[in-house]
Amino acid sequence: MIRKLFSKNFLYIVVLLVASISVFGAEKTLQLSSSAKFGTESGSTLAQEEVTWTATSLSGDIRNTFNSATYLGQQFGTSSAPWTGKFSAVFSESVVSVRIVANTGGKADLSVVVGGTTFYSASQDTVAVVKKTDVSPNTYEFTGSGSGELVISVSNTSQAFYLNSVVVTTVSGSSIVVNPTTLNFEEVVVNESKSLTFVLNGSGLTSAVSLTTNNALFSVSPSSVSPVDGLINNQLITVTYSPTAVSNISSTAIIAMNCGGTVASVSASGVCVAMPIFELVADASNLLEGDEIVLVSADAYSGNYYAMNKFVGGDNNCKSTIVQVEDNQIGVSPSSDIAIITLEGNSASGWNLSTSEGYFYAVSSSSNYMKAKAEVDESATWDISIGSEASIVARGDKTRNNIRFYATVSSQLFSCYESGKQKAVAIYKKKSQGSTGIENPVIKPSREVSEQKVYASNGVVYAKFNGTKSIKVFAITGQILDSKMATNNYSIALRNGIYIVKLNQQTYKVLVK
Numbered sequence: 001m002i003r004k005l006f007s008k009n010f011l012y013i014v015v016l017l018v019a020s021i022s023v024f025g026a027e028k029t030l031q032l033s034s035s036a037k038f039g040t041e042s043g044s045t046l047a048q049e050e051v052t053w054t055a056t057s058l059s060g061d062i063r064n065t066f067n068s069a070t071y072l073g074q075q076f077g078t079s080s081a082p083w084t085g086k087f088s089a090v091f092s093e094s095v096v097s098v099r100i101v102a103n104t105g106g107k108a109d110l111s112v113v114v115g116g117t118t119f120y121s122a123s124q125d126t127v128a129v130v131k132k133t134d135v136s137p138n139t140y141e142f143t144g145s146g147s148g149e150l151v152i153s154v155s156n157t158s159q160a161f162y163l164n165s166v167v168v169t170t171v172s173g174s175s176i177v178v179n180p181t182t183l184n185f186e187e188v189v190v191n192e193s194k195s196l197t198f199v200l201n202g203s204g205l206t207s208a209v210s211l212t213t214n215n216a217l218f219s220v221s222p223s224s225v226s227p228v229d230g231l232i233n234n235q236l237i238t239v240t241y242s243p244t245a246v247s248n249i250s251s252t253a254i255i256a257m258n259c260g261g262t263v264a265s266v267s268a269s270g271v272c273v274a275m276p277i278f279e280l281v282a283d284a285s286n287l288l289e290g291d292e293i294v295l296v297s298a299d300a301y302s303g304n305y306y307a308m309n310k311f312v313g314g315d316n317n318c319k320s321t322i323v324q325v326e327d328n329q330i331g332v333s334p335s336s337d338i339a340i341i342t343l344e345g346n347s348a349s350g351w352n353l354s355t356s357e358g359y360f361y362a363v364s365s366s367s368n369y370m371k372a373k374a375e376v377d378e379s380a381t382w383d384i385s386i387g388s389e390a391s392i393v394a395r396g397d398k399t400r401n402n403i404r405f406y407a408t409v410s411s412q413l414f415s416c417y418e419s420g421k422q423k424a425v426a427i428y429k430k431k432s433q434g435s436t437g438i439e440n441p442v443i444k445p446s447r448e449v450s451e452q453k454v455y456a457s458n459g460v461v462y463a464k465f466n467g468t469k470s471i472k473v474f475a476i477t478g479q480i481l482d483s484k485m486a487t488n489n490y491s492i493a494l495r496n497g498i499y500i501v502k503l504n505q506q507t508y509k510v511l512v513k
Contacts, residue, residue: 026093030166032074034066042085051168057085063160071103072137073162079105082157087166094147094203096177097169103137104129105159110140115148117233120199122180125234129161137164143179145201145231174204176232178266185241185270189333193242198266200225202232217243218268243272273334278428280328280500282472282480284347284386291343292430294332295392296323297405297423298498299412306405307332308414308425310339311357311372317415318370320405327507328474328500330428340430350381350395362394362401362416370403370416389424389479424479454501454508456494461510463490463503474500 028049038044042057055062055076060083063075077083095114102110108129112119119142121127127140150168154161183196202209205227211220219240225232278294281287295308306320307330321338323330332338341360344352353360358372361380373380378396382403385391394401394416404422406413414425452465463471463486471490473482475497482492494512501508 026170028091028168028170030087030089030168032066032163032165034068037064037066037074038062040064051089051091053087053089053166055085055087057083059084060157067162068135070133070135071105071160071162072135073101073103073164076154076161076163077157077159079159082106082159083161084155084157086154087152087163088149089168090149091147091168091170093170093172094145094175095150095168095170096143096145096175096201096203097167097179098142098150098152099167099169100140100142100152101137101164101166102129102140103132103162103164104157105162106131106157107159108157108161109153109155111153111155112142112144112150113153114144114146114150117144117146119144119146120179120234123197123199123236137162141179143177143199143201145175145177145203145233147203171203174202174206174230176200176202176205176209178237181266183239183266183268185268187271187273187334188241188243189275189335190243190246190272192333192335193240194270194335195238195240196268197236197238200232200235200237202227202230204230205232206230211237217241239266239268241268241270243270246272246274275331275333277431278330278332279431280474281390281427281429282386282474284384284390287343287347287351287384287427287429289343289346293341293343294330294338294428295341295403295414295425296325296330296428297407297414297425299405299407299423301407301409303498305330306407306412307338307428309337310355311360311370313357316363316367316369316371317406317413320412320414325509327509328502329431345381347384351384352376352380353382360403362396362398364416365397365399368400368406368415368417370414384427386427386480388481389475390427392425392427393419452503452506454503454510456499456510456512459495459512460491460493461499461501461512463501464488465503469504470502472502474502 028051030048030053038046038055040062044062045052045054060077060081065075067073067075098112098119109126110129111126118125121140121142129138132138179199185194185196188194208224208226210224213220221238225235296305298305304322305325307323309319309321311318321336339355342354344354355372358374359376359380360370360372363369363371379394379398381395383393392403400416400418402417402419403425404417405425406422454463468485468487471484471486472480473492474480496512499510501510
C-alpha cells in the first residue's frame with residue numbers, strides 16, 4: 001500500500017498505436033425493456049435491428065418480467081431455480097466486440113464465442129458477474145475476431161440472471177482491435193521491470209503485424225504477429241516497463257502496423273520511483289498515523305535479517321524475505337513479497353495494521369496463528385511500545401497475541417505467540433525521500449567522523465572520539481541496550497552477536513565474537 005512518492009511530472013507515458021485497415025462497419029444492439037422481452041419458452045426469439053436473437057434455457061425458466069426497480073433487466077430464473085442458458089444470433093460480418101450489460105441476484109459466469117472463437121474480456125475468456133442492486137447493472141466488453149454464430153453463455157448461476165442489453169460491433173474488410181486500450185504501470189522502482197498485457201485481434205489481414213516502440217524504456221513482445229487465413233485471434237501482447245533513472249522525463253512510443261490504414265491506440269503510463277528506504281524506529285512516539293512500516297528480525301543461525309511477507313490467504317502466518325540492513329536502514333521494493341503496513345489509529349486508541357490483504361489480527365489462544373481480514377475489531381487492534389525491544393501486542397481476549405519471529409534451519413516466519421516466546425521483531429519506518437531517493441532533509445556527517453572509531457574486541461565494544469557525544473547501543477532486533485553521553489571514549493561488554501552503535505548522527509554495525 002504505497003502512496004505516491006512524486007508529483008505527476010515524474011511520469012513516463014507511452015502511447016502504443018495499433019494500425020488497422022478499414023473502419024468499423026456497424027453496431028447492432030439488443031435492448032430489452034418492459035415492452036421488448038423474450039417469451040417464456042426456451043427457444044424464444046426477439047428480432048431487433050435486422051438481427052434475430054434466441055434465448056435457450058439449459059436449466060431454470062425464462063421469466064417474462066423486466067425488473068426496472070432493482071436490477072434493470074429481464075429476469076431469467078429465480079432465487080430457488082437459477083437460470084443457465086445462452087443467447088445467440090448469427091452475424092455475416094466480422095464481429096470484433098460484444099458489450100453485455102447484465103446483473104445477477106447472486107453470481108454467474110459469462111462467456112462469449114463467435115464462430116467457434118472464444119472472445120476475451122480483460123484477457124479473461126470467462127467473467128464473473130457480480131451482484132449489483134443500485135439500478136446500475138454491470139457492463140462487460142469481450143473482444144476478438146470472428147464471424148458466424150455468436151453465443152453468449154450464462155453458467156454457474158446462484159440466483160436469477162438479469163439481461164439489459166447486448167451491443168455487437170462488426171467490421172467489413174480488414175481490421176485490428178486491441179483490449180484494453182490503456183495500461184497503467186503505476187510505480188516501478190528504478191532498474192526494476194514490470195509487465196502488463198493487452199489482447200490483439202485482427203481480421204482480413206494480408207500480412208504480418210509488426211509491433212515496434214521508439215522508447216527504449218518500454219519493450220513489446222512479440223514484435224511480429226502473423227495472421228492465419230487473415231485472422232489474429234486473441235493474441236496476448238506483453239509490454240514491459242524498465243525505467244533506468246528517476247528523472248522528469250515524458251516520452252512516447254508507437255507500435256506501428258505495416259498494413260497501413262486507420263489506427264487504434266493503447267496508452268500506457270508508469271512512474272519511476274527510487275527504492276523506498278525504511279529506517280529502524282527506536283522510540284514508539286515517532287510512529288504516526290499514516291506511517292508505513294515493515295517488521296524485521298534477525299536469525300542468529302544464518303546471520304540474516306528477515307522481513308515479514310504479505311499474508312497469503314489460507315496460511316496461518318506470514319513467511320519472510322531476506323533483507324540487507326545497512327546503517328539501520330533497508331530498501332523495500334513495492335513489487336517484493338514484503339508486507340508494507342500502513343498504521344491507522346494512535347497509541348491511545350490502539351493501532352490497526354493495514355495492508356492490501358487486510359488488517360493483521362491475532363487469531364487464537366491455543367495456536368500460534370496470525371492472519372489478515374477485512375474488518376477491524378479488538379483482535380486487530382495493537383498496542384505498540386519500544387523499550388529494551390519492540391512489542392506489538394493485540395488487544396482482545398486472545399493470549400497468543402504478540403507478533404514475534406520464529407526461526408529454524410528450514411523455516412523463518414512471523415506470527416502471534418505468547419508473551420516472551422520466540423524472537424522480538426524490530427519496526428522499520430519508511431523515510432521521506434525526494435525524487436532521487438535522497439532523504440529530505442539530507443543529514444551529512446561532520447568532518448569529525450574520520451577522527452572517531454567504533455570496534456569490538458574480546459567481547460567488548462569500544463568507541464573512541466574527540467569531545468562529548470551521545471552514544472546509543474542497540475541489539476539487532478531494535479532493543480536499546482545503553483544510552484548516555486560520553487567524553488573521548490566509551491566501552492560496553494556484550495555477548496556474541498551483531499549490534500548497532502549510534503555515535504551522534506553516525507551509525508556503526510559491529511560484530512562481537
